[in-house]
Amino acid sequence: EVQLVESGGGLVQSGGSLRLSCAASGFTFSSYEMNWVRQAPGKGLEWVSYISSSGSSIYYADSVKGRFTISRDNAKNSVYLQMNSLSAGDTAVYYCAREGTVYYETSGYQGNYFDSWGQGTLVTVSS
Amino acid sequence: SSELTQDPAVSVALGQTVRITCQGDSLRSYYASWFQQKPGQAPILVAYGRHNRPSGIPDRFSGSSSGNTASLTITGAQAEDEADYYCNSRDISGHTWVFGGGTRLTVL
Numbered sequence: 001e002v003q004l005v006e007s008g009g010g011l012v013q014s015g016g017s018l019r020l021s022c023a024a025s026g027f028t029f030s031s032y033e034m035n036w037v038r039q040a041p042g043k044g045l046e047w048v049s050y051i052s053s054s055g056s057s058i059y060y061a062d063s064v065k066g067r068f069t070i071s072r073d074n075a076k077n078s079v080y081l082q083m084n085s086l087s088a089g090d091t092a093v094y095y096c097a098r099e100g101t102v103y104y105e106t107s108g109y110q111g112n113y114f115d116s117w118g119q120g121t122l123v124t125v126s127s
Numbered sequence: 128s129s130e131l132t133q134d135p136a137v138s139v140a141l142g143q144t145v146r147i148t149c150q151g152d153s154l155r156s157y158y159a160s161w162f163q164q165k166p167g168q169a170p171i172l173v174a175y176g177r178h179n180r181p182s183g184i185p186d187r188f189s190g191s192s193s194g195n196t197a198s199l200t201i202t203g204a205q206a207e208d209e210a211d212y213y214c215n216s217r218d219i220s221g222h223t224w225v226f227g228g229g230t231r232l233t234v235l
Contacts, residue, residue, distance in 0.1 A: 047224040113160040113175040
């Protein structure tokens with residue numbers, strides 16, 4: 001069974017830092033691309049960051065670029081999100097999500113989707 | 128970056144059929160995925176790709192796509208289907224992801 005367990009959330013002051021972890025189990029972690037997605041209280045889902053299976057490709061949402069750093073340790077089956085210069089706007093539940101892949105031979109289409117999510121960890125930034 | 132647009136709220140009578148839509152330029156290139164989220168819970172995938180549904184998801188949930196619009200259809204809505212629904216796809220750049228604003232489904 002696929003399991004993703006986030007940790008590291010908590011209360012931090014504006015301008016502070018926090019490091020989130022996501023521990024994966026039940027699948028070959030090193031074969032999967034991973035993402036972080038967040039949800040502010042009462043708001044919708046917002047994609048935050050992506051990391052390829054090897055860690056060689058990384059992307060960020062404009063809202064966190066330059067402040068957040070995603071990384072992974074395939075030996076530890078974990079993905080991380082280092083968050084610096086936090087502000088009240090970063091207050092949210094942070095989820096890690098695994099990417100699955102679908103391929104349609106008839107059209108040659110190959111695409112990914114978020115097939116598994118963790119339960120989330122709450123980050124609260126106080127001003 | 129791309130945007131995905133959803134109606135904020137939709138209602139359906141118990142047992143009836145409802146369609147939740149999602150519009151965006153990226154949907155001309157990428158299939159949407161659909162997530163159901165109930166209060167206090169993590170999102171769960173209910174439909175993805177052309178017409179795919181994860182194991183364990185009831186067959187009353189089905190996804191489809193045409194042009195720049197993706198749809199999630201619930202055929203014979205149940206009380207337990209009351210939730211927020213989000214669409215998601217690759218951004219038009221192909222490197223990042225975008226979510227719709229979500230649709231709150233009420234089952235009357």
